[in-house]
Amino acid sequence: MAISRDDIFEKVQEVLVDALGLDDDEVTSEATLMGDLGAESIDFLDIVFRLEKAFDIKVPREELFPAESVLNNAEFVSDGKLTEKGLAEIKDKMPHTDLSEFEQDPDVNKMADLFTVDAIVNFIDNKVNS
Amino acid sequence: MRWIWIDKFLEFNSGQSAVALKNVTLAEEHLHDHFPGFPIMPECLMIEAMAQTAGILVGEARKFEEKVILAKVKKAVFHHYVRPGDTIILKAEIESIAPEAASTVGEIRRGDELIAQISLMFSHIDNNLAGKKFPEENFVFTDMFNSLLTGFVETETAE
Helix, strand or coil, X not given: CCCCHHHHHXXXXXXXXXXXXXXXXXXXXXXXXXXXXXXXXXXHHHHHHHHHHHHCCCCCHHXXXXXHHHHCCCCCEECCEECHHHHHHXXXXXXXXXXXXXXHCCEHHHHHHHCEHHHHHHHHHHHHHX | CCCCCCCEEEEEECCCEEEEEEECCCCCCHHHHCXXXXXXXXXXXXXXXXXXXXXXXXXXXXXXXXXXXXXXXXXXXXXXXXXXXCEEEXXXXXXXXXXXXXXXXXXXXXXXXXXXXXXXXXXXXXXXXXXXXXXXXXXXXXXXXXXXXXXXXXXXXXX
């Protein structure tokens, strides 16, 4: 059964409000998890567990948040930026994320900004409606 | 020495749930200061008792091969004071468990009375800190925990 995008957003919002102790209106589509919403590493696992429960799906953590495995691979990072191979890798692994701006300057420090509320909604949308 | 803050397990269902008991006594020195003339168990120590109950449950689920560290207090709501002479019962359940971490939900009761609701996240640190290395030996689960689980783990895991 297909779930509408609005319904997905609402549930994702609820998950983030509970996991990060936020108010509803802080969780906008564009908000970044780390920068805007203050998520730390253990929160990502908390979010994964809560999403699994809320949508009754399996969410492999590296599928939703693949940054760690990419950053730990020397082939993908050089001089604080992602290499072409690294970029290709995250494009492949993060189809739910808009990378057009990041591609211009693939600074690893900016990778945190890729994890937005919208990226989670896209990810869930692909998972439950495909 | 290792600080054990629960007295015994009453139930232990491997990988699922555990029930532990703690007796609170005025012989605990901190109660004389918390507060003078009005001793009550500090809420943070109720969280510690739940962290031990749930942490041992999570550790046993992976046969104590992981170093299990309390990583996040997801929820801690307290409804009543706990006083010297009280016996509190801590019930913890594993909600989710993955290679990197586990989350638990739990309740503390005194008789039928709900004292607190405490939900926690535990990290399996060898799998969870970007490849950071820790000592080989499991410094979280030392032999002292075995005595707490005597009579529970063998019977429960043999099923």
